[in-house]
Amino acid sequence: MQRTITRVLLVLFGLIEVPVGLWPLISPTGFYRDFPGFRTGWVAMDGPFNEHFLRDFGGLNLGLAALLIGAAVIGTTAVARLAAVSALLFGVPHFLYHFGHVAHYERIDQVLIVATTGLGVLLPLVILLVPARRVSPPATP
Template identity: 75%
Template sequence: MQRTFIRVLLVIFGAIEAGVGLWPLVSPMGFYQDFPGLRRGWVAMDGAFNEHLIRDFGGLNLALAAVLVGAAVIGTAAAARLAGVAALLFGAPHFAYHLGHLAHFERLDQVLIVVTTALGALVPLVLILLPGRRIKPPETP
């Protein structure tokens, strides 16, 4: 059985991934030029526009969102751990890539990129490592 904290974390993480996934599907060029929104151009600063890759990124983020929210609905510790593994398999390489590609960003953007991509690798570790809630067997009189 999942802890309430894990279930909430799965839903919040899934909602964030859904937003990041929908944007490039609805407006690939808008995502390319304006992501993350408050600070512009993180994707555009990293290379030429490729609609195919932007749309694939959106679709994969939506798939990850479905796995995360689905794990919350299923409610088992095993489902949460599996969702954590899926998120880690995306988040860890994404974080590693950005650690090696920060020089062309302003200092504030560098910090924000490291923090946000680190969360994408650390939150899955919480999902994987935090044990499930123990279910007490019924007491016999």
């Protein structure tokens, strides 16, 4: 069984992915122009608008959100680790791309981009490293 911290991290990570998934599906142009919302133009500065790419990215993030939150609900360590590995398979290449392509952003945006995409690697690593909850054998009379 999972520890409470694993469930909390899975739900938190999953909830972060929901708006990142819905936004490009609802408004690809808005996502392209305004992501992440508190700073603008992160996606727009990285190349021309591509609705197909943005809708795929939105669907991917919603699928990842469902997996992460579902893993917390199911509650087994194996499913939590599967969700973490899935998140890493997306998060590591995503982080590495952005880490190598931030020179054209303002310094604050460089830090924010590296930090936020880095969380996509750090959170699943933490989930993988949290040990399973020990199940106590039943007490014998």
